Amino acid sequence: MSTTAAEVGRATPTGAITAADLEKDRSFKGTIGDITSPNARMVCRDVNVYYGDKQAIKRVSLDIGKNEVVSMIGPSGCGKSTFLRCLNRMNDTIPGCRVTGLIALDGVDVYDKKLDVVPLRAQVGMVFQKPNPFPKSIYENVAYGPRIHGLTNNKTELDELVETSLRKAGLWEEVKDRLDQPGTGLSGGQQQRLCIARTIAVSPEVILMDEPCSALDPIATAKIEELIDELRENYSIAIVTHSMQQAARVSQRTAYFHLGDLVEVGETDQIFTNPQHKLTEDYITGRFG
Amino acid sequence: MQSTLLIVLLGIIALAYHFGRKRAVAVAGGPTQIKTLHSLPTYYGLYAALWAGLPALLLLGFWAGFQETVVTAMVKAQLPAEMTAGLSPGRLGLLVNDIRNLATGNIVSSEVTPEIQAAADNYLRLQGIASIALWALVLAVAAGGISLAWRSMAPQLRARNRVESTIMVILVVFSSIAILTTLGIVLSVVFESILFFRSVPLTEFFFGTHWSPQIALRADQVGAAGAFGAVPLFTGTLLISFIAMLIAVPIGLMSAIYLSEYAPRRVRSLAKPALEILAGIPTVVYGFFAALTVAPFVRDLGASLGLDVSSESALAAGFVMGIMIIPFVSSLSDDVINAVPQSMRDGSYALGATQSETVRRVIIPAALPGIVGGVLLAVSRAIGETMIVVMAAGMAANLTWNPIESVTTVTVQIVTLLTGDQEFDSPKTLAAFALGLTLFVVTLTLNIIALHIVRKYREQYE
């Protein structure tokens, strides 16, 4: 492949991605398997991420399709979280972090200089590894996003939105009587679902989840996984996970990362039953990781 | 005199160390036999030095602390009865003071009668005896200690353990000094305050609105009784502190936010220490600045607006006090803001919040307990601040909330009452201690609450 990441970035100065651009990138050879998705929401091509001089992500290309869950697996330090954080530019807050290549949401270049991160992040929400509810009431936690974005016009609408979001996150029944209590008082699993509700309340298009269950016990994990499956109906979801079982349970497509490379992408069933690459196979069969 | 003795004693200690070491080597049977000793020779030296120095030093310190009191009491007791008859304790104190001044060659307030001269001679004689006795006793104790150590020198002597346990005791004593200080503060102010409240009722002090502590020496002078209603002082203190907080809290908090959340690293690394310079400036400098620069400026500014601003206005003093407290508020806020975990910020940014929304709606609410604690500490600082108000605020106890008038504060009155000539037992002097007690209790309460809040806040994010 002759086009470098920089050239791809430069080819789309306005931020709009043409069909030709996408076609050209279909020929990418580094990764085994089909990186594309028929209903792509987010398109990433030749993404490189550097921390200072260190390159954390090397020429990663991957699509995230509509109504699908893409899971990213791989050993620690392989760059999957870094990649995930690029998708809504959360890496901006890390000093010395530099991203090249193309990441587009619905055909709009996310790293365009003129692009505003505020609406981007409203469209691409994120759930973190450790539940991080704000030290406010449960209600205020969920209402925070709609309030700052001005999504509702009055108190009734806001109440409604908070309720729907909590319902979608499967938390409503548990907290409806104590909405005014601090979100930090909930259990770990409930906190994480609160964070998901908080994310949903902004009505994003894509939800990024960075090991959302790693701090939770198995029962809470099961609930979250169930929830992810339900959320798929309305959202595109990218999830980073350490647990291969989890990836197998919740996702339709799986991407295997290794030391900053995206080694293999495919249907989840295929990846787990018939991996193509030696590294993927070693990892899946538990030879390392 | 006593310092010479101290130096001699230090010399003795050094000698004891040296010969203790030598002696230890000797009892072991020469340098080749050192292994038979329980500890290294150094410890035997230290052992001897401790025996030589510690008891003698304790005695010296104890004696030095009480010699003056004891001698004065003896002089007082030996005064002719006709001199002391009918004197109030306060007048007697003045008389004794005169005697002491005469003896040490200072200026005497009353005329020197033969009796006073005799008493002064008596005082000098007693001081002389005391000094000689001290020398003899201290040297004797030191010698006794050395001989004790000398005799106990033996290879089996567990010198290191003895020395170390003594050092541990010394360390414990050192760390108790903080407690003793608090105790000393409490005792000194409480004791004098009780004396004060015997002559002035509590209710008058805490609820009276008239403050005029000048007690006339003669009964026919105006305001002979003196008035000790401290309410105007409390309101004055609060008014000035309030003005100070109005300046310090917004500027301190906003600059902490700006420097920790917005400023580029270079700006932060320059501006932060520059602001902290304000914390290192002595308060007397702020006082000078307030009295000679800010107060005239505020007065002229008021005059140009048609306001009659006092040249000792609460505004000027409060303003400068506010400047003084800015770095205090800003560094405490900086600490608590940085203690808010990054995950809170991430959570907010991930929802698409702007930086200021994150700061205002997530970080500040999260840091609020810590900020409140810091502000309480700052308030306690403002209430206890002395030099700025002594130099820039007034003496007149006006009961007013008007910031352009002159008010006085608790600390100003303490300084005023205690500087200059004083009789130790007059209500005027004692009033200062009652004010000091109030100040101590209020600031201590604020500190305890604030430190508790801050500590709880830290634990929350640890």
Added chain:
Amino acid sequence: MSNPATPDGANSPRRAIDAVNASLKRRYAAEKRFRLMGMSAVILGLAFVAILFVDIVAKGWPAFQQTSIQLPIYFDAQVIDPEGTREADTLSRANYVVLARDALRAQFPDVQGRTDVRALNAMLSPGVPQQLRELVMADPSLIGTTQEIWLIADDDVDQFVKGAIPRDVPELERRVKDQTVAWIDALDERGRIEKKFNTTFFTAGASREPELAGIAGALMGSFYTLVLTLLFSFPIAVGAALYLEEFAPKNKWTDIIEVNINNLAAVPSIVFGLLGLAVFISFFGVPRSTPLVGALVLTLMTLPTIIIASRAALKSVPPSIREAALGVGASPLQTQFHHVLPLAMPGMLTGTIIGMAQALGETAPLLMIGMIAFIVDIPGGFTDPSTVLPVQIFLWADSPERGFIEKTSAAIMVLLGFLLLMNLTAVLLRRKFERRW
């Protein structure tokens, strides 16, 4: 799902993002305002620092110069030593004022009348006789000769020459009258009036006359006080920190000590003054106004600062060092004294310097224990009555004479210079020995 804010409905998928986009303008305006507020807070804070320093330096700068008047002084043997004995006693008692006044009269022979002569004489400082006395005492061979000598001018003349007393004010409102102005101008024309470096300021003690006042006494007082404070507080603070951090059992008692130390650090300094007055002076009879009692009070005041810093320094020494030392059979105290203390020492010293800087700048408690007294002599020991630099500043700031304003500011400059030096040392020390384990 009927909620309009969810993106699933076909007719309302962009509803949320539209709302977001619509809000952006308002939100970025708020962002900008907030940022501006923060920036102005910092700028305001920095402006205060700048104004404070500029104000003080501008006021204090002139004090480093002193106006002097050059006069040909005839050291008349008849006045100084009519009997020619050259005895020190005679020389020191001679009436030197006459010499200076005669020399000044010679400059303005037409000045007549008692009030005018008095006004003329008032141009010279009351310190002039002492100045001449010292010259003669140092070199008696001057007697009988005429020498050109720079004499100290009175503070009013000094202030006028420096421009602190403006010329264009009506005479009635001016401390320096037209007549004197004319004399000053005349002397200026003859090159006999000049501003010279003010050595008096650094060598003299306190004085009621601004032109004779110096900070030497206060500096020495501060020096003695600080030396004692250091001697008292450093061992105690290090010992206390060592015990509390390394040996103390974690129980209620150490908890109390800990809370107590933190609270003491925030007790108003004036309360320590009350403690000093009631306990050290009244109870133990420590002499008032001396560096000794000042140091005792300042020790108690700075202890918490140094203890807290020393404990932090001890905490930063990694446990592995202690384990290593204990592992080779050192006793706990040997471990501390041989290994931990040396590593923690830079941090402790930094804390101590900061504590000493605090003590150097402290005023309020010292007022309570009599260091406010007016003391002319430069103290020569720990039990001589003395004052300290900040108290001297306070006293001068209270003096009505105009000349003291610049003296006060100059003293502040000296004080700030010392503080800057101490803080700089602390910073350098920290930087040099800062270790990351």
